[in-house]
Amino acid sequence: MLPRLDLAAVWLAATASVASAQTYRRFGTCPSLGCVIPPDQQDFLPGQEFDIRFEVHAPKNGSEAFNNGVPDEKFTATISKDGGRPRSIAEFFKLRSEPSLEKWTFSWFEDLFAEDAKTPSVVNVASKAYRRVALYEPGIYTVTLNYFSGKKTTAEWTVRPLATKKRAKNVIFFIGDGMTTNMITAARLLAHKTVNGKFQTLLSLDEFPVLGHQMTHSIDTFITDSANSASALYTGHKSTVNAMGVYADTSPDPQDDPKVETIVEMLFRIWGSAWGAVSTAFIADATPIALSGHSRLRSQYGVLIDQALNGVQNYSWTKTDGPDAYFGGGADQFIAGPGSYQGKDYYAEFANKGYSVSLNKTSLLSAPNDKKALGIFCKNNLPVWIDRHIFPENLEINNDPSGAAKPAKDLPGLKEMTLKAVDILHNRGGKEGFFLMSEAASIDKQMHALDYDRALGDLLELDDTIRATIAKLKQLRILDDTLIVVSADHGHGFDVFGSSDTKYFDAQEDERSKRNAIGVYQNSGLSQYTEPKPGVSYGTGANFPMNWDPRYVLAAGVGAAPDRREDFGIGATPRAPTTSRGGEAYVNDKDRPSGFVVNGTLPTSESQGVHSLTDVPVYARGPCQETFGGTYNNIEVFYKIANCLGLAHGRNVTEGAGKSRGNGKGKGRD
Amino acid sequence: MLPRLDLAAVWLAATASVASAQTYRRFGTCPSLGCVIPPDQQDFLPGQEFDIRFEVHAPKNGSEAFNNGVPDEKFTATISKDGGRPRSIAEFFKLRSEPSLEKWTFSWFEDLFAEDAKTPSVVNVASKAYRRVALYEPGIYTVTLNYFSGKKTTAEWTVRPLATKKRAKNVIFFIGDGMTTNMITAARLLAHKTVNGKFQTLLSLDEFPVLGHQMTHSIDTFITDSANSASALYTGHKSTVNAMGVYADTSPDPQDDPKVETIVEMLFRIWGSAWGAVSTAFIADATPIALSGHSRLRSQYGVLIDQALNGVQNYSWTKTDGPDAYFGGGADQFIAGPGSYQGKDYYAEFANKGYSVSLNKTSLLSAPNDKKALGIFCKNNLPVWIDRHIFPENLEINNDPSGAAKPAKDLPGLKEMTLKAVDILHNRGGKEGFFLMSEAASIDKQMHALDYDRALGDLLELDDTIRATIAKLKQLRILDDTLIVVSADHGHGFDVFGSSDTKYFDAQEDERSKRNAIGVYQNSGLSQYTEPKPGVSYGTGANFPMNWDPRYVLAAGVGAAPDRREDFGIGATPRAPTTSRGGEAYVNDKDRPSGFVVNGTLPTSESQGVHSLTDVPVYARGPCQETFGGTYNNIEVFYKIANCLGLAHGRNVTEGAGKSRGNGKGKGRD
Structure with a gap:
C-alpha cells in the first residue's frame, strides 16, 4: 500500500x-x-x-x-x-x-x-x-x-449605517428549505418542456430580474443546519448549529443564551407592521419559528411556540402581538399534552388572544381577514405535494390536527396558505404593511430522505406559489410596494446526471447491469415528464409534470448518502432509504426493492442525506431589488431587507410605535 | 418484492x-x-x-x-x-x-x-x-x-433586433470548464479564512457586481458536453453532444454539417478586432477550439487546428486572420506526425503566417507584443496547478512540446498565459479592441477524475487569474472599456458535505468505521486549509491554501461516480479512480489505498465522473454588465456579448472591414 x-x-x-x-x-x-x-x-x-x-x-x-x-x-x-x-x-x-x-x-x-x-x-x-x-x-x-x-x-x-426610510411597504420572503440552483434546474426540467433546446414555459423564479448568491455557513462550522441559518437571515447574526435568535453559550440552560432581536420583533417595535409565517413543516420547526424564537436548542418546540405567541418570558425582551397569520403543520405543540408547553392547549391560548383557529383548508379559506389567524392542519409536517396530488393513498395516516385518530385530508397547500396569509396581513398591516415568510420545508425534508421526486414536487409547488402570489399582489395593487425575496437556508449536494430507462433497468438481473440502463451525455435525451401519457391526468395544471412516472426517468444523486438502494424512479410511498440496527443505518430492503445497493459515504449513524456547503441563490424583485445582486454572506440578506424596511434607527424606537397600530391607528388592526 | x-x-x-x-x-x-x-x-x-x-x-x-x-x-x-x-x-x-x-x-x-x-x-x-x-x-x-x-x-x-453599436471595446470571457456554484463555494473555503463566520478575504469572483445563471442543456439532450455548450456560448446556437459551430446532420461526413458563424468570425469580419484563446487544456480541445471550429466531431483535432489558422477549407466561409494569441497545451496537433492535420508541422504552419512560436514560459514572456503569437507548452493538457506548485515531481513525464522524450517543466500557468494574451491582443487590436477567451480546463478534467483538490486548485488559479487580469486592465487603462464575463459550460454534481479526520480515518480498520471519521453539521468545523502548518510553505500567495493536507480535510462527493475508493485527502499523484477490465470500469486498488470502497451509480463502462444538469453561474463586470442578471439559456450569453460588441447588423458587412485593420489601419496590426 x-x-x-x-x-x-x-x-x-x-x-x-x-x-x-x-x-x-x-x-x-x-x-x-x-x-x-x-x-x-x-x-x-x-x-x-x-x-x-x-x-x-x-x-x-x-x-x-x-x-x-x-x-x-x-x-x-x-x-x-x-x-x-x-x-x-x-x-x-x-x-x-x-x-x-x-x-x-x-x-x-x-x-x-x-x-x-x-x-x-x-x-x-x-x-x-x-x-x-x-x-x-x-x-x-x-x-x-x-x-x-x-x-x-x-x-x-x-x-452598520443608519437606514430609517421604509422603501418597501411589504416584504414576502420565500424560503425553499435546502433548495439549490441544481434542484431548481431539475425542477424546471420536470415541469417545463423544451423544443430544440428552448423552454416553452419557464419557472416563475426564472423571471426574477435580480439574482445573487448567499453563503450559508454557521458562525463556527462550514456546514449549517436550518435553525442558525434561518436565524442569520432574520437577525443578521450567525449562530451555532441548532441555535436561533441567540449566540450559543456553554451554559446548561438552552434558554439563557445571549439573544439578538429578529426582523419581525424590530418591525413590530418600530413600525407596528403585521407579520406572519407559513410553512409546510410543523410550525415549530426551525425556519418558521426562528422569526420569533430565542433558544440554543431548536428542539424546544413547546417553548418556541409560546415565544411566538407571548414573546420571551424569562427575560425582559421585545414583544410582538404574535403573528397575524401563522399556518402550517405541527399540531403536536398545540394539542394539550406532552408535546405542548406546560401541557397547555395552544389552540385555546391563541384563541384567547383573539385568533381565528383553522384546522383544515375549508376553515382556513373562510377565516376572517381582519382577525389574527392560526391554521394548523395536521400533526408533524404537511404531506408533500406529490402525496397530496399523485398518491393520495399516502394521506391515510393518523395525523388529524385535533389529535383524533384519523387522517387529515382537507389540507391546504403552500399556495392556499400563502395567499390567505397575504389577504390577512395586507388587511391587518394597513398602512404599515407586513412581513411574511413562506417556507417550502419539504424540499429539505425529502432531500434528506433521498426522495428527489417528492423534494422537486415541493419545489414546483413553491414556484407555483410564487407565481400565484405575484398575481395576488398585482390584484391587490401592492405588487410595486412589495419586495419579494426567494432564497434558501442551505443546500444538499444534489444533481441530475442522466436518464434511466426503467424498463431496461427492471429487465436486468444483476446489479452492475442495471447501471447500464442509465444514459449520460448524448444518451440523456429529453425530459419525458412533460409528455402526456394516455390514461394519466393529475389535473395539477401547467406548472407541474404531465407524467411523474415515464419510462425514462431522471437519474440523480447526492454527493453523500447512507447505504441504500437506487432505482431512480418515483416511489409510490415516501422514501425511507435505511433501517436502523443497533444505532447504525443499513439498507432498507423494502425501499426501491428492484434497485441496486449502493454503499454510502456518510457516518454509519446517519440514516439520511445531509446538508451541503454550496452557496444558495437569492432571487429578488420589487423595491430594493437592485441590492440583491452578486455574492454575499447570508447575514447580508437580513441587512438588505432590514434597510429596505427602514429598521436601522439611531435612537431608541420603543414599543410605542408598534402599539400605536395595535391601538387602532393601523387600518384594519384590532 | x-x-x-x-x-x-x-x-x-x-x-x-x-x-x-x-x-x-x-x-x-x-x-x-x-x-x-x-x-x-x-x-x-x-x-x-x-x-x-x-x-x-x-x-x-x-x-x-x-x-x-x-x-x-x-x-x-x-x-x-x-x-x-x-x-x-x-x-x-x-x-x-x-x-x-x-x-x-x-x-x-x-x-x-x-x-x-x-x-x-x-x-x-x-x-x-x-x-x-x-x-x-x-x-x-x-x-x-x-x-x-x-x-x-x-x-x-x-x-433578433439589431445592435450595431459597440459598447465594449474589449471582451474577456473566462470559462471555468465544468465549474459550478458548489465548486466556487468549496474553493473559497479552501483558500480564504473565516473568523466567527466572516471571510477575511474573498474570491475575486465574489466581488463581481452582477450574477446570472445560464442553462447548459444541448439542443437535443438535457446533459451537454463541452463542445456544443461552448459552441452555444460562442454562436448563439445550441447543438448536439460532440458538435461545434454546426448543427448536426445525419450524414457520415463530420465536416459537411450546416455551419453557423462564431463570435470571433463575426468580430473579425465586422470590426477587424483581434482575438485569442488561452486554455490549460490541449488547445484543440472543445472549449478553445469552438471559437473557430466547425465540426460534427470534436475529436477531429487536426482539422480543427487547421481551421483555427486557415479557416474552413472545404466550403466558402468567413475567415479570420487566425488567432492573435493562442496559448495552451496540445503539442500533439502541432508536431508533424500522426496527430497533426495531414501530418504537417503546425509550428511551421503558424510561423509561416507570421506567428512567434513559444514552447515554454520563458519564451512566452519575451515574445513580441506586436506579432501574432502561438504558445504550446506541452503535449496533452497542461499539468494542473497543484502538480505545478505542490507536487512538482508529477511533472516528470515525457510531455515536451517539441516531441523530445523529456518533461516540459518551464510551464506558464493560466495567469501568465492570460496576461501575455492581454498584452498582445491590446496591442494588436488597437482601436478595434479584442476578444479573449481564457479557460481553466482542468476544473472539469479533474472533476471527471474525482480529484476534487486538483479541480479546486485550478479553480483557485482561475480566480487568481481573474484578479490579476483586472489589475492588468487597470494598469493598461482599459478596465472600463472591457466587459469581463466569467462562466462555465456545464456542471458536475459536486458538493462538500463535511470534514474528515484523516488521522482517525487511517486508524480505523474496517470500511464502515472509516466513515465515522466524517464530521457533518456541528462537527464539520472550520477550514484547516487556511491555517499555517509548521514546516509547510508553498510560496503560492494569499489566494491559495496555506496547507493542502491538514488533519481535517474536506469531505466531498459527486452525485454519480464509477466504483472507486474514497479517503477524502489530497492525493500525491493525480487520481485515476478506476481500472478497466474487459471494457468495464472497476475500482483501481492503487488509488486511495487506505480508503473504503464505494460502488458507483454510473454505467459500468464509465471510468470517470460525468457532467450534470445544473445551471451554472455567470459573473459580469464592465460595459453591458447590467444585461447579465437573472436566469437565461446559454445562447443568451452569446447575444449579450454580441450585442455589446455591436455585431448585429442589418446589412452585409463584408470581410473588408476586417481586412482594413489587417492592412495596417489598425494600431499595432502587422
Whole structure:
C-alpha cells in the first residue's frame, strides 16, 4: 500500500494543539479561555437589541488544562467606540447594576479518539450576562475582556449605517428549505418542456430580474443546519448549529443564551407592521419559528411556540402581538399534552388572544381577514405535494390536527396558505404593511430522505406559489410596494446526471447491469415528464409534470448518502432509504426493492442525506431589488431587507410605535 | 418484492412509439421524417452567416419503417418572413443555383434492448444543403419542407433586433470548464479564512457586481458536453453532444454539417478586432477550439487546428486572420506526425503566417507584443496547478512540446498565459479592441477524475487569474472599456458535505468505521486549509491554501461516480479512480489505498465522473454588465456579448472591414 502523503508526517506534532480540534471544540467562537459573546467581527443594525455574555474558562484536564480548573471570577470588561475611552459595560449602557456572577461546568471531547476512549475534557466557567442593550451610533466598537490577571480577549463589533426610510411597504420572503440552483434546474426540467433546446414555459423564479448568491455557513462550522441559518437571515447574526435568535453559550440552560432581536420583533417595535409565517413543516420547526424564537436548542418546540405567541418570558425582551397569520403543520405543540408547553392547549391560548383557529383548508379559506389567524392542519409536517396530488393513498395516516385518530385530508397547500396569509396581513398591516415568510420545508425534508421526486414536487409547488402570489399582489395593487425575496437556508449536494430507462433497468438481473440502463451525455435525451401519457391526468395544471412516472426517468444523486438502494424512479410511498440496527443505518430492503445497493459515504449513524456547503441563490424583485445582486454572506440578506424596511434607527424606537397600530391607528388592526 | 408503480403498467403500449425513444434517437432535432436544419425555434443574430440543410428520411425497418425505405428526392422547401409570401430558398437568398441532391444511409438503435439484440434501424436519406446565407432583417421567418407528397415540416426562426453599436471595446470571457456554484463555494473555503463566520478575504469572483445563471442543456439532450455548450456560448446556437459551430446532420461526413458563424468570425469580419484563446487544456480541445471550429466531431483535432489558422477549407466561409494569441497545451496537433492535420508541422504552419512560436514560459514572456503569437507548452493538457506548485515531481513525464522524450517543466500557468494574451491582443487590436477567451480546463478534467483538490486548485488559479487580469486592465487603462464575463459550460454534481479526520480515518480498520471519521453539521468545523502548518510553505500567495493536507480535510462527493475508493485527502499523484477490465470500469486498488470502497451509480463502462444538469453561474463586470442578471439559456450569453460588441447588423458587412485593420489601419496590426 502507498502511504498517505509524506508531507503529512508532521501531523503528530500538531495533534496535541487545540488549533487542530475540529470535530468537537470547547467553544466554537472562543479559541481562548476568555470569551466575549457576541464574539469578534460581528455586525449590528443600529438600534437592534441584544444580550452580551462573558465567559472565563478554566479547563480542569486535557490539552488546555489551566489554573487547576479554577476560573477567574474577577474578570472585567470594557467597551469603547471608534478608539475612544473604554468604559465598563454597565457604565456604557447605563445599566442600573452589575449582573450577578454565574458558574457552571461542561465537558467536551477533544477528538474522536477521546470520544472512543471516553475521556472528556472538563471545563469550569465563570460568567456574567448583560441583558437587552443596543448600539445606536454607526461605528466600530471594541469590547475587551480582562481575565486571569493579564489575559485579554478583544471583540470588534461594527454598527452598520443608519437606514430609517421604509422603501418597501411589504416584504414576502420565500424560503425553499435546502433548495439549490441544481434542484431548481431539475425542477424546471420536470415541469417545463423544451423544443430544440428552448423552454416553452419557464419557472416563475426564472423571471426574477435580480439574482445573487448567499453563503450559508454557521458562525463556527462550514456546514449549517436550518435553525442558525434561518436565524442569520432574520437577525443578521450567525449562530451555532441548532441555535436561533441567540449566540450559543456553554451554559446548561438552552434558554439563557445571549439573544439578538429578529426582523419581525424590530418591525413590530418600530413600525407596528403585521407579520406572519407559513410553512409546510410543523410550525415549530426551525425556519418558521426562528422569526420569533430565542433558544440554543431548536428542539424546544413547546417553548418556541409560546415565544411566538407571548414573546420571551424569562427575560425582559421585545414583544410582538404574535403573528397575524401563522399556518402550517405541527399540531403536536398545540394539542394539550406532552408535546405542548406546560401541557397547555395552544389552540385555546391563541384563541384567547383573539385568533381565528383553522384546522383544515375549508376553515382556513373562510377565516376572517381582519382577525389574527392560526391554521394548523395536521400533526408533524404537511404531506408533500406529490402525496397530496399523485398518491393520495399516502394521506391515510393518523395525523388529524385535533389529535383524533384519523387522517387529515382537507389540507391546504403552500399556495392556499400563502395567499390567505397575504389577504390577512395586507388587511391587518394597513398602512404599515407586513412581513411574511413562506417556507417550502419539504424540499429539505425529502432531500434528506433521498426522495428527489417528492423534494422537486415541493419545489414546483413553491414556484407555483410564487407565481400565484405575484398575481395576488398585482390584484391587490401592492405588487410595486412589495419586495419579494426567494432564497434558501442551505443546500444538499444534489444533481441530475442522466436518464434511466426503467424498463431496461427492471429487465436486468444483476446489479452492475442495471447501471447500464442509465444514459449520460448524448444518451440523456429529453425530459419525458412533460409528455402526456394516455390514461394519466393529475389535473395539477401547467406548472407541474404531465407524467411523474415515464419510462425514462431522471437519474440523480447526492454527493453523500447512507447505504441504500437506487432505482431512480418515483416511489409510490415516501422514501425511507435505511433501517436502523443497533444505532447504525443499513439498507432498507423494502425501499426501491428492484434497485441496486449502493454503499454510502456518510457516518454509519446517519440514516439520511445531509446538508451541503454550496452557496444558495437569492432571487429578488420589487423595491430594493437592485441590492440583491452578486455574492454575499447570508447575514447580508437580513441587512438588505432590514434597510429596505427602514429598521436601522439611531435612537431608541420603543414599543410605542408598534402599539400605536395595535391601538387602532393601523387600518384594519384590532 | 413490491412492484414498481402500478400506473407504469401502460408502458408496453408506449414502447413501440418513437416518442419514447430517449437513450438513442434517429435524429434529435427531427422527430418527423422531414428535417429542417436549423430546426424549429432557432434564433439568429442579424447578419450572422449560416448553412441550411434539408433531410428526408425513409426508415427501411423498425418502428418508423416508411415507403420501403425510399426517401422522397423531390422534396421542396420555402421560406417566408413575418407571414409574407413563401419563396424558394434559392430565390429568397438569391443563390445562383440549386444545390445538388445528396444521399446516404445511417442506422441507429431504438433502445437498449435493440442494441443488446443487435437489431439496428436503417434509414435512407435524401438531402440538400444551402451554404453561407444570412438573414438581415429582424423578424420571424417560417421555413417549410414539403415531402412525400403532402407531408410538411415547419421551422420558425427568429432574427433578433439589431445592435450595431459597440459598447465594449474589449471582451474577456473566462470559462471555468465544468465549474459550478458548489465548486466556487468549496474553493473559497479552501483558500480564504473565516473568523466567527466572516471571510477575511474573498474570491475575486465574489466581488463581481452582477450574477446570472445560464442553462447548459444541448439542443437535443438535457446533459451537454463541452463542445456544443461552448459552441452555444460562442454562436448563439445550441447543438448536439460532440458538435461545434454546426448543427448536426445525419450524414457520415463530420465536416459537411450546416455551419453557423462564431463570435470571433463575426468580430473579425465586422470590426477587424483581434482575438485569442488561452486554455490549460490541449488547445484543440472543445472549449478553445469552438471559437473557430466547425465540426460534427470534436475529436477531429487536426482539422480543427487547421481551421483555427486557415479557416474552413472545404466550403466558402468567413475567415479570420487566425488567432492573435493562442496559448495552451496540445503539442500533439502541432508536431508533424500522426496527430497533426495531414501530418504537417503546425509550428511551421503558424510561423509561416507570421506567428512567434513559444514552447515554454520563458519564451512566452519575451515574445513580441506586436506579432501574432502561438504558445504550446506541452503535449496533452497542461499539468494542473497543484502538480505545478505542490507536487512538482508529477511533472516528470515525457510531455515536451517539441516531441523530445523529456518533461516540459518551464510551464506558464493560466495567469501568465492570460496576461501575455492581454498584452498582445491590446496591442494588436488597437482601436478595434479584442476578444479573449481564457479557460481553466482542468476544473472539469479533474472533476471527471474525482480529484476534487486538483479541480479546486485550478479553480483557485482561475480566480487568481481573474484578479490579476483586472489589475492588468487597470494598469493598461482599459478596465472600463472591457466587459469581463466569467462562466462555465456545464456542471458536475459536486458538493462538500463535511470534514474528515484523516488521522482517525487511517486508524480505523474496517470500511464502515472509516466513515465515522466524517464530521457533518456541528462537527464539520472550520477550514484547516487556511491555517499555517509548521514546516509547510508553498510560496503560492494569499489566494491559495496555506496547507493542502491538514488533519481535517474536506469531505466531498459527486452525485454519480464509477466504483472507486474514497479517503477524502489530497492525493500525491493525480487520481485515476478506476481500472478497466474487459471494457468495464472497476475500482483501481492503487488509488486511495487506505480508503473504503464505494460502488458507483454510473454505467459500468464509465471510468470517470460525468457532467450534470445544473445551471451554472455567470459573473459580469464592465460595459453591458447590467444585461447579465437573472436566469437565461446559454445562447443568451452569446447575444449579450454580441450585442455589446455591436455585431448585429442589418446589412452585409463584408470581410473588408476586417481586412482594413489587417492592412495596417489598425494600431499595432502587422
